[in-house]
Amino acid sequence: MDEVNKNPDLLPNTSLVFDFPEDGCKTVPQVYSLLHFSEETHDTHPNYNCDEESMCILALSGPNWAISEIFGTFLNLFTFQTVFQLTYGPFDPILSNREQFPSVYQMAPQDIYLAKAMVSLMLHLNWNWIGLAISDNDQGIQFLSYLRREMEKNTVCFAFVNIIPVMMPSYLSRAGVYYNQIMTSSTKVVVIYGDTDSALAVSFRMWDSRGIQRIWVTTSQWDVTTWKSDFTLNSFHGTLVFAHHHAEISNFKTFVQTLNPLKYSDEYLAKLEWMNLKCELSDSKCKTLNNCISNASLQWLKVQTFDMTFSDDSYDIYNAVYYVAHALHEMILQEVHNQPVDNGKGHYAHCLKLHSFLQKTQFTNPVGDRVNMNQKENLQEEYDIFQIWNFPHGLGLKVKIGEFSAHFPQGQQLHIYEDMIEHATGSRQMPPSVCSVDCGPGFRKFWQEGMEDCCFDCNPCPQHEVSNDTTVVLGVFVKHHDTPIVKANNRNLTYILLISLIFSFLCPLLFIGHPNSATCILQQVTFGVVFTVAISTVLAKTVTVLLAFKVTAPGKRIRSFLLLGAPNYIIAICTFIQIILCAIWLRFSPPFIDNDANSEHGQIIIVCNKGSETAFYCVLGYHGSLALASFIVAFLARNLPDTFNEAKLLTFSMLLFCSVWVTFIPVYHSTKGKVMVVVEVLSILISSAGLLGCIFVPKSYIILLRPERNSLQKLREKTSF
Incomplete structure (x- = not known):
């Protein structure tokens, strides 16, 4: 109201005042007596019209729903023609019924979202x-x-x-x-x-x-x-x-800091920390102030002492004052241009006119927010x-x-x-609140009848079945295939890499159970070819990233190779070379079933003999050379400016891959019998998990948990740095 009364463009030569009912709760007759109408003539002062004329009353109620409904019903039964009710607090769908509450206006928008x-x-x-x-x-x-x-x-x-x-x-x-x-x-x-x-x-x-x-x-x-x-x-x-x-009410802090407590004596302001101003509260209800310093102010007030951010209720009250002011302003302007005719209707005519203006008033408040009382649009x-x-x-x-x-x-x-x-x-992590923790590998979710959808038990996977979490990441990327983070760095190569990793995780199944000629051959050949596809795909992705930033200048010949998808041929070429090595291995000294009587005393263990150890290490060495090449190219491209540049992820994945297989060689040679099989299986699983975790976990995190980062807008924002 202080803002409105000081605004020369809104209700000029007119001031708004308000009454705050005292002495606690009121009965219905007492409330009715408060809503009387009078015309009082005060002393005449030059250049001032000091007549107080009550044409109609606007009552502010809230935030309690029930009280607003009771008061609105009372107005509808007795005094709705001359009293209008503005409510603050959460939106009440009952009060929006115009037939039941014709003179009630809700300031709060509907919270449907x-x-x-x-x-x-x-x-x-x-x-x-x-x-x-x-x-x-x-x-x-x-x-x-x-x-x-x-x-x-x-x-x-x-x-x-x-x-x-x-x-x-x-x-x-x-x-x-x-x-x-x-x-x-x-x-x-x-x-x-x-x-x-x-x-x-x-x-x-x-x-x-x-x-x-x-x-x-x-x-x-x-x-x-x-x-x-x-x-x-x-x-x-x-x-x-x-x-x-x-928006924040920017002038409110200044208003509070400079107000004089003697000027205002309502209960709300009395709740502030007046002790620093040496004021005394007259009674337990804090309604009036005594013995205050005459020139006291609140310039000492800091943000920590009093929250300067308007709550929803406070903001509704703020808009209610401006809503009334704008409606009165429009009504006065119309009366100036069109001389009103009373026709004997008196106060009722003025209130009906104000009612019509309240129904259609729209305005922009001082902080720039649009206020619209249309219930269909006020969302x-x-x-x-x-x-x-x-x-x-x-x-x-x-x-x-x-x-x-x-x-x-x-x-x-x-x-x-x-x-x-x-x-x-102090931490970016909020405590979890889940009914059941996700099941780990080797377990599956089991829902019992009567349980909520979010609740389940974790039961071990049945024999001869495997967990399908090896496929979840692929499903996520396929579902979000049109998002920037999937499109970046060639999504087709991403799908190939994920499919090859699925087969990499399935490779250990060939090492389980009673060996036979077929499984002995498939163990090493499948392992060799599948891992070659995975590593060569990583190499193709790193080459794509590097070429995209280093040789994209117009006129360069290599640019045409990039546009034609030349890096994709790396996968076919590298895989073909590995297939040739495996064919030579199978042609001259293939793996076969063997009996190991020396590893464990008194026991004969049926194992798969690799045949040519040289061929086995050639296949393994070829993996190492591809991984080393991928590591070098990814390392060179690690600092290129791109939000979704995965060169760093590829660098770490190849570093982990090389570390696993470099460690594998001495450990493998120091073991015998079935322990050798365990070492090889663990190496396959760890290296596969390393590729999956280093490359795809960060992307899956953004896709599923931080979707706001998976946008071109965020891509440009970060790239600009």
């Missing part, structure tokens, strides 16, 4: 096991419906749902049940949604006082930095708050995400860690500032 924003954050943080506590009213049940729908789409499950009665007697009869439910649940994350002035708030006071450590996910109405001092959501892991996105699509870190007790650190915008395409709507999470908690 809140559930989607919360589930997006859960997926980002790998949470699929969530608790929920809501108020038992229409708003709480509607939010539960939205949240359940979004969770079912993304396989996120409820660990429990506490529907807290609004009335205290009903709550107290089941308080122990709600407490035991949250205490016995394995979830680390609980979503809160409901009235802050209800039994739900009482429930959380009790949970907080008993030291329950959870991550609370909630809305700005439960923001502990601006809430009552006797209620804090003290969590070791902090609280995540979703607030409507809006909240953007949210800021804050983390409140209140450990140790009383710290009250509030940090913006991300934002959600429904305007962006699916998969790019959530943006999290990892460095801000680390700033608030």
Whole structure:
């Protein structure tokens, strides 16, 4: 109101004032008596019109849903013609019924995307096991419906749902049940949604006082930095708050720092820390101030002392004042241009006219946000995400860690500032909240009847079956084949490498069981050819990266080879050479079944003899030469400027590959019998896992968990550095 009254372009020569009802709660007759209309004439002052004329009244209510509904019903029955109600707080679908509440205007937008924003954050943080506590009213049940729908789409499950009665007697009869439910649940994350002035708030006071450590996910109405001092959501892991996105009210800090407490005596301002100004509170309700320094101000006030960020409720009130001001301004302008005719309708005519202006008023507030009261268009699509870190007790650190915008395409709507999470908690990792930990290799998921989709047991894979996690990465890359991170560095080569790695992991199956002539031959030939395809694919990828940056100048002959896909022929040529080596091996001294009577005393072990040791080491040496060539080329291309340049990943993979097989040779020669088979099998598995992990795990991490980085925009941003 201070801004409006000082604005010469808005309601000139007119000032807004407001009344704050005193002496606590009011009965219906008392409220009705407050809404009387009078015309009082005060002393005349030159150049001022000091007549106070009540044409119609605008009442501000909130944030409690039930109270706003009761007050709106009262206005509709008795005084709706001359009293309009503006509400702040979360959007109430009941109050949007124009037939039931014709004179009620809700400042809050509809939160239809809140559930989607919360589930997006859960997926980002790998949470699929969530608790929920809501108020038992229409708003709480509607939010539960939205949240359940979004969770079912993304396989996120409820660990429990506490529907807290609004009335205290009903709550107290089941308080122990709600407490035991949250205490016995394995979830680390609980979503809160409901009235802050209800039994739900009482429930959380009790949970907080008993030291329950959870991550609370909630809305700005439960923001502990601006809430009552006797209620804090003290969590070791902090609280995540979703607030409507809006610009900061830049002048508010200056206003608070320069105001004189003698000028304002309402309860809200009395809650500030006046002790530093040597003020006394007149009573326990902090309604008036006594004995303040006459020229006192709050210039000493720091950001840490008072949160300068408007909550959703405060922002709704801020817009409500401007909403009324703009509607009155438009009405006055029309009356100036078109002389009004009363026709004997008096105050009722003025209020009807104001009512028509309130219905159609749209404006841009001082911070640049568009305010539109059309219910079909007034949708909240953007949210800021804050983390409140209140450990140790009383710290009250509030940090913006991300934002959600429904305007962006699916998969790019959530943006999290990892460095801000680390700033608030000291770590970029949030505690996990899952019903069941993923099964490791050799185990498979087993769902029991009656269990949630997120919960399962891990049972060993049956005999003669293998885990299919060797194929998951390929499925991920095929599904996201049109994204920049898959397209970069030639996705066809990526598919070839993944398929060859699948066969590499399957190679050890040939070493298991009773040997025969076929398996003895296939053991070494399959191992030799499959690994050649994998390493030559790595070589082709490194050559592609290097040529793309070193020889792309117009007119160079090598540029034409790159455009024709010449590096892809490396795979065929290298594999063909290895096939020739294996054919020579099989032609002159192939592997065969042999009996080993010397490795273990008193036992004869049936083994596969490699035939020609020289041929075996030639195949192995050929692998080494390809790996060394790939390592050198990748090392040369490691610092080339590209966001998705995988040269560094290829360098580490080849370094690991070479290390495994260099270690293999002395270990292999120092063992005998079946232990030699184990050493070779382990070397195959470790080197295959090294290639898969070094090259594809970072990419899979971005595709699945950081989709906002998998965009051309982020590619250009990082490349510009």
